[in-house]
Amino acid sequence: MFLVGLTGGIASGKSSVIQVFQQLGCAVIDVDVIARHVVQPGYPAHRRIVEAFGTEVLLENGDIDRKALGDLIFKQPDRRQLLNSITHPEIRKEMMKETFKYFLRGFRYAILDIPLLFETKKLLKYMRHTVVVYCDRDTQLARLMKRNSLNREDAEARIKAQLPLKDKARMADHVLDNSGEWSITKRQVVLLHAKLERSLEYLPLRLGVLTGLAGIVSLLYLLTRYLLEPQVSSSLEV
Numbered sequence: 001m002f003l004v005g006l007t008g009g010i011a012s013g014k015s016s017v018i019q020v021f022q023q024l025g026c027a028v029i030d031v032d033v034i035a036r037h038v039v040q041p042g043y044p045a046h047r048r049i050v051e052a053f054g055t056e057v058l059l060e061n062g063d064i065d066r067k068a069l070g071d072l073i074f075k076q077p078d079r080r081q082l083l084n085s086i087t088h089p090e091i092r093k094e095m096m097k098e099t100f101k102y103f104l105r106g107f108r109y110a111i112l113d114i115p116l117l118f119e120t121k122k123l124l125k126y127m128r129h130t131v132v133v134y135c136d137r138d139t140q141l142a143r144l145m146k147r148n149s150l151n152r153e154d155a156e157a158r159i160k161a162q163l164p165l166k167d168k169a170r171m172a173d174h175v176l177d178n179s180g181e182w183s184i185t186k187r188q189v190v191l192l193h194a195k196l197e198r199s200l201e202y203l204p205l206r207l208g209v210l211t212g213l214a215g216i217v218s219l220l221y222l223l224t225r226y227l228l229e230p231q232v233s234s235s236l237e238v
């Protein structure tokens with residue numbers, strides 16, 4: 001099974017794109033969904049967040065007040081680092097579990113939506129392909145302000161908490177440009193899906209070559225042992 005790491009900037013369109021992959025029948029894992037799951041009351045990360053940030057980041061029902069915590073961490077890098085150090089190990093554990101479940105169900109590849117794939121770099125080595133959902137900065141800002149009802153300053157702080165989207169696009173194997181109409185993006189997703197599916201055709205071939213090579217090496221090893229051993233023993237007998 002191979003993994004495809006999908007990333008982008010805040011509000012660049014990752015979740016929208018991942019939904020299309022899901023509709024196309026792909027195994028998808030959304031790290032933002034996992035991140036919400038692991039901070040529920042009763043989970044270790046919830047307790048550690050309250051210890052580190054105080055009860056002012058809690059709603060009356062005990063859930064994390066995401067708006068309050070976001071306002072704190074997007075403007076203060078050291079507090080963001082602290083939150084990341086609490087949540088990221090828990091997120092990674094859940095991600096591994098979900099990936100394994102897809103593996104057991106026979107999926108040959110999975111697409112993981114990981115917002116901070118290039119910032120943290122920890123998971124990069126496991127990805128066969130990387131995909132960036134890109135949009136120009138003005139569009140990103142406008143979509144973020146609208147979706148989260150944020151003023152310009154707060155939206156810019158959130159964008160600045162990540163690597164510039166242009167840099168991420170340069171690092172990716174595939175770029176989906178979501179600056180324009182949604183129908184144009186959707187077409188790009190369908191094309192990329194077809195490309196990833198095609199790359200699967202080479203997988204059995206590659207496995208075949210590897211098995212063949214392993215067979216040749218084993219055969220050579222056995223032959224050398226078989227041919228050399230009698231000579232060694234006979235030279236000792238002399």
Ligand SMILES: CC(C)(COP(=O)(O)OP(=O)(O)OC[C@H]1O[C@@H](n2cnc3c(N)ncnc32)[C@H](O)[C@@H]1O)[C@@H](O)C(=O)NCCC(=O)NCCS
Nearest residue numbers: 009010031032035066069070073080084087115116161162
């Ligand atoms: C700060 C929190 C409470 C804000 O919650 P909110 O519901 O407003 O946003 P949501 O979780 O939907 O995230 C939206 C986007 O914000 C960006 N973002 C989230 N956390 C971070 C972070 N620590 N650093 C930079 N960008 C981040 C991502 O692009 C993400 O897709 C929440 O994002 C959180 O718990 N973050 C820490 C976990 C994390 O790092 N998640 C990102 C995936 S690894």
Ligand SMILES: Nc1ncnc2c1ncn2[C@@H]1O[C@H](COP(=O)(O)OP(=O)(O)OP(=O)(O)O)[C@@H](O)[C@H]1O
Nearest residue numbers: 009010011012013014015016143147178180181182
């Ligand atoms: N091509 C598009 N045209 C217009 N609106 C779009 C387009 N693509 C996405 N949007 C809207 O922009 C907003 C951000 O999209 P989405 O939630 O998919 O981004 P995201 O990268 O997953 O965000 P986050 O980083 O916060 O998780 C949403 O309100 C979505 O409906």
